[in-house]
Amino acid sequence: MNIPDSLLYTKDHEWALHENGVVTVGITDFAQNQLGDIVYVELPAPGTPVTKGNVFGVVESVKAVSDLYSPISGEVIEANEALKNAPETINKGPYHQGWIIKVRVSQPNELKELLTHEQYKKLTSS
Amino acid sequence: MSDALKKTPLHENHLKLNARMVDFGGWHMPVQYISIIEEHVATRTHVGLFDVSHMGEIEITGPDALSFLQKMVTQDVSKAKDGEQIQYSLMCTLNGGVVDDILIYKFSPTHLFLCVNASNTDKDFEWLCQHKAKYRVDIQNRSLEYVQIAIQGPKALSLLQEMTSVPLSDIKYYRFTRGKVSTIDMIISRTGYTGEDGFELYLPSEKGPQIWEELLDRGKKYHIQPCGLGARDTLRIEMRYPLYGHELSSTISPLEADLEWVVKWNKENFFGKEALVQQKEKGIPRKCIGFELLEPGIARQGYAITDAQNELIGEVTSGTLSPTLKKAIGIGFVKTCYAQIGQELAIEIRGKKVKAKVVPTPFIKKKASGG
Numbered sequence: 363m364n365i366p367d368s369l370l371y372t373k374d375h376e377w378a379l380h381e382n383g384v385v386t387v388g389i390t391d392f393a394q395n396q397l398g399d400i401v402y403v404e405l406p407a408p409g410t411p412v413t414k415g416n417v418f419g420v421v422e423s424v425k426a427v428s429d430l431y432s433p434i435s436g437e438v439i440e441a442n443e444a445l446k447n448a449p450e451t452i453n454k455g456p457y458h459q460g461w462i463i464k465v466r467v468s469q470p471n472e473l474k475e476l477l478t479h480e481q482y483k484k485l486t487s488s
Numbered sequence: 489m490s491d492a493l494k495k496t497p498l499h500e501n502h503l504k505l506n507a508r509m510v511d512f513g514g515w516h517m518p519v520q521y522i523s524i525i526e527e528h529v530a531t532r533t534h535v536g537l538f539d540v541s542h543m544g545e546i547e548i549t550g551p552d553a554l555s556f557l558q559k560m561v562t563q564d565v566s567k568a569k570d571g572e573q574i575q576y577s578l579m580c581t582l583n584g585g586v587v588d589d590i591l592i593y594k595f596s597p598t599h600l601f602l603c604v605n606a607s608n609t610d611k612d613f614e615w616l617c618q619h620k621a622k623y624r625v626d627i628q629n630r631s632l633e634y635v636q637i638a639i640q641g642p643k644a645l646s647l648l649q650e651m652t653s654v655p656l657s658d659i660k661y662y663r664f665t666r667g668k669v670s671t672i673d674m675i676i677s678r679t680g681y682t683g684e685d686g687f688e689l690y691l692p693s694e695k696g697p698q699i700w701e702e703l704l705d706r707g708k709k710y711h712i713q714p715c716g717l718g719a720r721d722t723l724r725i726e727m728r729y730p731l732y733g734h735e736l737s738s739t740i741s742p743l744e745a746d747l748e749w750v751v752k753w754n755k756e757n758f759f760g761k762e763a764l765v766q767q768k769e770k771g772i773p774r775k776c777i778g779f780e781l782l783e784p785g786i787a788r789q790g791y792a793i794t795d796a797q798n799e800l801i802g803e804v805t806s807g808t809l810s811p812t813l814k815k816a817i818g819i820g821f822v823k824t825c826y827a828q829i830g831q832e833l834a835i836e837i838r839g840k841k842v843k844a845k846v847v848p849t850p851f852i853k854k855k856a857s858g859g
Contacts, residue, residue: 401809
């Protein structure tokens, strides 16, 4: 299971990458593997406010519907529109081209509450 | 995993293949080995191998076997050819609801063999036993004695033919024979739940792993792919084959489910006949349809179906992304006046109305037939 040490994680299997006040969000390799073939992604529009721990979108695999939880509070500044036509991109590259949204962070302190890669690794191996 | 889950005789083989296992109707079953979509496509283009040993087998023997089963099912079993024909049928309650949908293998008028749904096996067995009183029949639940393996896809015949001297192309669609595959005696049935040509084998449980491994091994040159329940579901949805608990239940009638073709009105008497005759005279309030979504989204079981005026007109019973068509398709029940091909509908997905329309089914054109 690929768990890059450069990222932060949630217990709901999202990852977060913080760069200059903007957090890029996606789902982990573990999550995409558990879901299987992803066939649909519901994305929030830019400008949508998001709250840490709340649902911001949905991914659907052939078998299941899964909510996406925001790791951070703020405002969506961009959603990965390429996923609309190619949702399987998340399976192929969950940490790169399969990113889902970018959020302008309003509560930077919340970043400290996210899991480190070691903590997340522990969570997924238990 | 709970210890209470039942395992098929091929359980170890699935674990060896790193299958993802799930609880399905009390069975610990593979839902996928690599990817539902890849397994689906492999079955449509090459050959897929399925462990369907969770399905139940019930054997009815005795001088009154035929007359007893005639009373219990909607099909006319007297019409089936002895020793070779299989019929798809329904068992109904007195009020016309469906107890189960089943396959009937007619060995002879005194020996009938039923393949029933996994989660209904115990219920079916009890239902049959409850009604046998006046009949000279013996009813046995043989489910644990058989492994059932499905080989499905355009290469199914070539692969299986390598392992048997039985001339497989002589077995027509919905026909069966008894014969040896490898060195094992079994029932070879030209049936399936995918829309592809193929076979289902019923063999003694302890011989299952040996045949499974040999099929996988010999199947390599045909690009064989073991397939889980995920692909089994998407394959059957593309054909609009009903699944009990989705398109069939004790509260859905065969007429609503579009299965009137297995209800034989000329048969003297059978469970549910009176209720069904009345329904036929009165007309049915709702009907099973196939639809495709015209906007992004996936329809799932339980989602509401509305009309353009936002009136609730029905409910989705199955839905998926069709791996063949690469479109979101689904099956549902709507008020009969909305069931015509081309009718526009909306599916309510997480509070949003997503446009859909009624389309002809099967969703894909396939000729699942022998010969």
